Amino acid sequence: MRRTPLAGMFAGLALALTACGGGDGGSAATEEDAAGALTGRGPITLATGKDRSGNMQKMVDAWNQAHPNEQARIIELPDEPNDQRQQMIQNATTKSDAYTILNLDVVWTAEFAANRWVVELPRGGQGVDTAPLLPATVTTGEYRGKLYSMPLTSDSGLLFYRTDLLEKAGVAEPPTTWQEMWAACDKVKALPEGKNVDCYLTEVGKTEGLTVTTAEAINSAGGTIVGPDGKPTLSTPQAKAGLDFLVNAVKDGRMPKAALTLDGEGGRRHFQAGKLLFHRQWPYQYDLANKKDGSSKVAGRFAVAPIPGPDGPGAANLGGHNYAISAFAKNKASALDFIKYMADGAQQKANSLATSQAPTVASLYSDPDMTKKYPFLPTLKTAIEKAKSRPAAVKYGDVTAAIQGAVYDAVSGKTDTAAALTDLQGKLGRLTTQ
Template identity: 80%
Template sequence: MRPTPLACAFAGLALTLAACGGDGGEDGGDAAGAGLTGRGPITLATVKDRSGTLQELVDAWNRARPKEQARIIELPDKPGDQRRRMVQNANAKSGAYTILSLDVVWTAEFAANRWLVQLPKGPDGLDTTKLLPATVTTGEYRGRLYAMPMTSAAGLLYYRTDLLQKAGIGAPPKTWREMWAACDKVKKRPEGKGVDCFLTEVGKTEGLTVSAAEAIGSAGGSIVGADGTPTVNTPQAKAGLDFLVKAVKDGRMPRAALTLDGEGGRRHFQAGKALFHRQWPYQYDLAAKTDGSSKVAGRFAVAPIPGPKGPGAARLGGRNYAISAFAENKATALDFIKYMADGAQQKAGSLATSQAPTVAALYDDPDLLEKYPFLPTLKTAIENAGPRPSAAKYGGVTSAIQGAVHGALSGKTSSGAALTGLQAKLGRLTAAR
């Protein structure tokens, strides 16, 4: 019998740890690895471990390192609440969190505020050469590595294969127009009664920033340019925002979406209440469960998100591990990150959760491909995905985006006025200090 990926990961733990010696960095100043000293207990502040796999991997580490125990601290579900907890911890210069599981878009903010230590790369540090290049950039700030990519993600279109087939539609939509046409056909059938056409995260959370960036990017616009200058007050950006506004106004997206977060949307789709759903890869494993928790198991598939003229512009997601500048036992933390970044641990996590790995070779792994046949689509989406706006004042930036876009979606302001106001706010937030 073939050993399970978790068994292989645990069996190889001693070898992995043997390769993780020393502080692994250069000395002095802000050099990579400087200050990565101290050994002993550590904590990992991260999202909820719903599969239990993270805890199993931590347990394996703890059995091998009795004097350097790792403990998981689970943070709230909403990304905004997670970030607030970490910012509060940093502002207090608290050592409560040793390792931070950061949303990929927080790297610039945390590094710019000197809340993280620079991580060493190379033989004695972290090996980023085996990772998807797109993921490596999410852990860098001004060309230096501050966070190690652990999971990746890109927006995908989940769709009900059974409903499309009964409506005589043989392929998922590539454009917004095709998506609306498919929805109209499905809604005319008995099976389509009570099923919402489309859902993306438009509640006033971090997910709304992602949805806005994808819609605007798909229409050829952007929120912040490559030089950090706001670029949201353009016809292209308005076309993208208008897509979301019209979807709500015309009833193609339920008004209830204005109050749903990512988990609320997931439950909505899994309950069989949506035909098309823009969501992250983690939903695949949960929606495919046959334990009764999902009404769409075996009746859905994924495709690239659509745009106005073809495939849309997905945004990059995922989580990276960073070391708090205020923590003790940073040498142990670095070793733990090396351990968790190894392909065996990433494979175990991906098999259990359908989260996208960052190790490139895993996208050709037979076990993962057998369970998740959408991996080639996901890899392409990650390689082509664009970033969300990255800024040292990210909290203010994302809050401004959410406020402006939510105001337009709820009908409190026009899309044009929302973008004009957002341009001005972003100008103040992104101005040089």
């Protein structure tokens, strides 16, 4: 997930789960170890998800022009975050120096730091400067109070909606509740233009996107997946209400059956083809869906709003990507300088203007150039500040696999909601006490 390319209870939840995760093979590297490890200059690599905008390569090209003896090279990994994570872990467990810098999903920091796969980043002085960043994003780069990854882009789920179809249906404002969204869908479906338009889409395929979707639905209903004490909290009416929303959306045809196989990029293409009224998606879609090159049939005919919930705006998921330095890489000093270059406010502004990816520098959300191109930035900033996270566990792979398996069985009709939540409660209980 952007996944390409994104806090609420995040700090407490992350610390609780990482403390309970266990089995991390020892404590993370000390500050002195990290500082001493950041030596060596020369060529570096950046392992990352696919650069669909092409702008990352432009930024790397500019670095390379200014640093002829410290050339950076992008290594593109698969689209699916689960596959990206697996390749990074494989590289780390073999102690390979093939990857210098890792572009981590925000919830991977604890796992990679606890296993000593990445080194601590020094702050201040010759280190990185986190002071200009949104506080919620800084938390995503920390493990046990120390910084192991530098936030480069943030993210929060938004509701993309077709302004032209809502206007024709007489709907003046975007929905703030699930029921308002269904009512607006019914009005649009009654129009000739809306006959073949699907109502709503969020990721419910068996990918990392399903973990995001589950967290958003349950948090929006007032529940949690794991509580501040690190224990699963799925045996609640609120958790059931959140999962019921997803299950019934598929069952009742509010979401197309194709939703069970579509990933984030598949959903983007569905929206840009003009086949979708409401789409829960990350901000990166904004620029792509507005392209005037013929790739989007909805350019200029959509807007974004906070995601809805049962009684008002929902609890969006905190996403984003952070840069970390592999513990096994050569030329760590060059890697640190490259991270500082990419995290600089001017670079973040240029990248955001080119890609619509959300920056982590707080001042950019009120920058005139930024708000002129992206009027939704104040909404996005509020969403990021209020966002809630997926469980950030040391054994994140096991946790997310358990969530995906149980919830997919429910949304695909294999099990009912209650059985899925009971199964997931048990699995997470075992994972968080190991």
